Structures are given as C-alpha cells and as structure tokens.
Amino acid sequence: MRIPTDEEILALHSKHAPTPGALDLVYTHCVIVGTLAEQLCSRPGPGLGVDADLVRAGSLLHDIGVYRLYDDAGNLDHAGYIRHGVLGYELLRAEGLPEAIARFASHHIGVGITRADVLAQHLPIPPDDYLAETGEERLVMYADNFHSKTTPPVFRTASACAARLRRFGEDKVRAFQAMRDTFGEPDLAALSEAYGHAVIDEPDLTVPDRSEGDPTSGRRAAMLLIVTEDGGLLMHHRDDKPGIPNPGCWAGFGGAVEAGETVEEAVRREVREETGLPIADPIFLTEAVDHEGDGRAVSLFYIVGGVRPEDIDLQEGAGVAVHRVEDLPGLQVTPFVRRAIYSHLLPIIAGRPGGPNGRG
Numbered sequence: 001m002r003i004p005t006d007e008e009i010l011a012l013h014s015k016h017a018p019t020p021g022a023l024d025l026v027y028t029h030c031v032i033v034g035t036l037a038e039q040l041c042s043r044p045g046p047g048l049g050v051d052a053d054l055v056r057a058g059s060l061l062h063d064i065g066v067y068r069l070y071d072d073a074g075n076l077d078h079a080g081y082i083r084h085g086v087l088g089y090e091l092l093r094a095e096g097l098p099e100a101i102a103r104f105a106s107h108h109i110g111v112g113i114t115r116a117d118v119l120a121q122h123l124p125i126p127p128d129d130y131l132a133e134t135g136e137e138r139l140v141m142y143a144d145n146f147h148s149k150t151t152p153p154v155f156r157t158a159s160a161c162a163a164r165l166r167r168f169g170e171d172k173v174r175a176f177q178a179m180r181d182t183f184g185e186p187d188l189a190a191l192s193e194a195y196g197h198a199v200i201d202e203p204d205l206t207v208p209d210r211s212e213g214d215p216t217s218g219r220r221a222a223m224l225l226i227v228t229e230d231g232g233l234l235m236h237h238r239d240d241k242p243g244i245p246n247p248g249c250w251a252g253f254g255g256a257v258e259a260g261e262t263v264e265e266a267v268r269r270e271v272r273e274e275t276g277l278p279i280a281d282p283i284f285l286t287e288a289v290d291h292e293g294d295g296r297a298v299s300l301f302y303i304v305g306g307v308r309p310e311d312i313d314l315q316e317g318a319g320v321a322v323h324r325v326e327d328l329p330g331l332q333v334t335p336f337v338r339r340a341i342y343s344h345l346l347p348i349i350a351g352r353p354g355g356p357n358g359r360g
C-alpha cells in the first residue's frame, strides 16, 4: 500500500476545506494529533509494533470529513458532527485512497462507536461497529482524545479525557483506560506552549468497581447552568445556613441523583422541583467534584436561553439572579462551579454567535 505524503495530504485538505478558517482549524488539529501519536509510539521501551508512516497519514487525514459538515454560509453542523467520520471515509475513498487509510476517518471517534451505540443514541450514521481494530487505528483514536477543536481549541489530560467520556458510559471509560495502559500518557506541556492552547485537567472520577447492586448514586449529583440569550448566567443563590455545603454561594440548579436515575433525568427533575420549569434538552458540559463542599461528583449541564428569572417559581434556596460574566470574579460562587464555568462554559459562551470569538 502506498501511503500518501504530507504534501499530498495537505493538498487534499486544501482542496476540500470550504474556508481558510476551516482549513486552519481542522488541519492544525490533525497535525497536533499526529505529533501526539508520534510522541506516544516513539517512546523508548518495547515497541508498539505500529507503522509510524501509517499513523502519521491516518492522523493527518482522520478529521477530513469535518469539511463536509460546513454549509454554504460557513456554519458547521454541530448536531450532525458525528457524521464527519463516515463522510471522511467516503471522501477519502472517492479520492482513490485505500480502505486502510480511509478507515482512520470512520473509525477514530471517541473510544469507538458500536452498532448498539448508534441504535440506542439514534446517531445519524449507518448502524455499524466503528471500532479501532489495528494498532495504528487505536493509536490515532487515542491521541485524538487529547486535543479538541473547541473555541478556543484545548488539550485535555488523560484524567480529563476519562471524566469527559463518562457521560457515554463506564464501558467507554474502561476502553479509554485500556488504551491508556497500552500507550501511556502524552506530554502536553510543550504542545500547549507551542500552539497556545490551554491544557484542561480534571480529577479522574474513575470509581473503582463497587460491590454489585450499588447504584453509586449516593455520591453523585447533577446541576444545570443557565446561559441567558445575551450571554449572562442565570444563577441560584444557595441558602446561607451552617451545615450545608457551600452556604451563601451562587451556583446552578440541581441536586443528588436518585437510585435508578440517569444524571440527565436527575438534572431535569431537580430543576423542575426547584424552579417549576421543565427543561427539555440540557447539554452535557463536564464532570466536576465538589471538593470544597461534600465531595460529591457532579455532572454539569447547561442550556442557552429560554428561561427568565421571572419565570422561576423558586422552591429552594435564597434567590435567583442573572450575573454578567465579567462580574463573576467579585461574586461568591461555589468553587467547583466557578472552575467549570471558567474551564468549560466561558469558551462556549465566547464562541456563540455574537460572542467575542463567534463565527456566526
């Protein structure tokens, strides 16, 4: 099999990128994934037995299908984003590249997508297994987890990757851990400095397997952060009572996950109980640990718009208010909530149309 050269690959990117901005975003990410993969497979010690040239080409081409998700106005189809894998495969096959190269596009997402995942989550791709099979595919898939094309792009540590994968299930966290055991962890510091992309670290919430039947819900909570249409935060003021975690602090709406509930069900129920409002589609933001409070693991979600303070019929807590992002430093915010807002929510607010980095 002839492996395309870096020049040929860049020419393919240039040919299919709809805008210079898309080319910069996607190609830079691909180069970073290639550098991470190269770093992981060139470590001293027993070789991983992967073909470094194939890894390089696979890394540089894995996300080429993203270009097919831009509409004529230059907007990316975020909702159908997962399609970029199969679209990339089709693009590469149409360009005459061999199956073994094209598979890096269709078989690199997350830690692998199964037919059952496609069906259960109603993913907009043909039901099939999209799992990394070769060592090269596994390495590109693994390396891809450590860098995200968010606005702004970021690196994630291995523990932050594991925390992020948890929303897709414990089996995904285990699959990631298996790759982590094989390939080790990349050194992100030099790349972070070279590209100016921050490193996001989060505690690894991998809970050791407990005895059967324990739903682990006693130690879990869910919280909703509400972004207003104009980019403020509609927050919940906690009671200032001794004995409760983070008294008198501002936070989102939420509470403990009950036995048998998913975190999404918990966040909907808690918000309804506290505010009287139904929340249709909370978007997962991140996992956090309330280190300064009761030590619980908290799944944070957010929504944008649709809720005004006057709509809220508050049943718990001291009050609600909309706070401007620039007022957060002077506000008493629950520490883990503040960390989640700064690391995860503000980049999203900044990237919205009308935000400082908005592309819309």
Ligand SMILES: [Fe+2]
Pocket: 062, 063, 084, 108, 109, 144
């Ligand atoms: Fe991708």
